[in-house]
């Protein structure tokens with residue numbers, strides 16, 4: 358790939374120069390992203406290969422995220438690890454998983470501990486009964502953020518299950534990304550009006566969808582961290598549409614690209630793209646956002662959120678994310694830099710975000726729990742990315758209306774945050 362030159366911008370010193378604290382962890386256990394994606398598949402029964410201490414926290418994840426199934430694992434404490442029981446114990450857990458009713462897939466998730474991270478794949482079965490056995494390696498020391506372990510998990514099971522034989526479903530599109538449940542329905546509805554016959558949402562709940570995904574007409578990533586999964590689709594010669602249907606210009610460009618990629622009726626595609634652009638513009642005109650907003654998070658969607666907020670009228674000087682820089686985020690990064698964003702930090706730390714808080718004096722903050730707490734301590738209204746913002750539509754003009762309206766209301770409530778600060782200071 359040829360290098361793309363970024364425009365010269367003046368970086369703001371305090372943010373880029375912020376020194377990360379080496380004593381505080383900057384991320385939670387990333388394995389939970391992979392576990393969540395794999396445990397949610399109907400007919401999948403994950404087996405964990407790791408130290409008993411990891412299982413303690415990660416068992417919680419399978420219940421908390423609604424998969425309604427328990428992990429299967431050999432209890433590996435220090436003595437079992439020293440004795441070399443890892444392969445035997447894992448094989449026993451696989452045998453037990455295969456006996457679960459309707460079991461079609463057994464992801465074996467190997468984690469940080471050296472003995473399990475190096476679990477030899479050739480010593481595990483590839484199939485037991487009706488179930489495919491797939492080793493998924495997600496050690497935290499090698500994968501920085503939990504979104505990126507979702508990509509590892511999905512690409513690994515897809516590589517095994519995605520079917521290449523049989524006719525191509527040229528008018529079927531894979532929508533890639535875990536999003537608010539109404540969003541895939543809205544996107545599916547729009548795409549069908551354009552002439553798309555079917556959409557498949559990954560990561561999803563259906564093993565059959567993983568199999569069919571190998572023969573679709575195009576893949577549309579909604580999140581920019583599915584790097585390995587996209588590489589896999591490309592190896593299958595399935596084209597990838599860039600960007601995402603977010604905001605005014607992003608939605609318009611996405612609809613046009615997808616229509617062209619699938620050879621859909623250009624007149625119809627143009628009509629739909631124009632209508633969506635007009636609807637999103639109407640949202641920006643009728644619900645303008647005023648104020649300075651910092652957009653900080655960990656999933657990589659922060660750049661798209663920032664783009665939407667700028668189109669709605671906000672000043673966004675700073676965007677940070679936990680994922681690494683990637684060609685998938687480059688269109689949004691270039692757009693943001695052209696529209697006044699001064700600092701865009703990948704692999705950010707809490708210290709970067711706090712430096713931005715000092716430097717830009719925002720009216721409102723979107724961020725992770727610890728950062729929002731710091732902002733609120735200063736009387737700045739703040740919303741958590743995961744629980745509050747990601748819990749509402751985001752894509753197409755309907756998503757723009759929901760997101761812009763929510764942020765606008767939060768900024769309007771800013772005086773209350775300062776009132777509370779003053780109240781407790783007295």
Ligand code: SF4
Pocket residue numbers: 385386387388407410411414468469470496497
């Ligand atoms: S040791 Fe690794 S896998 Fe286990 S809980 Fe810690 S970060 Fe997660």
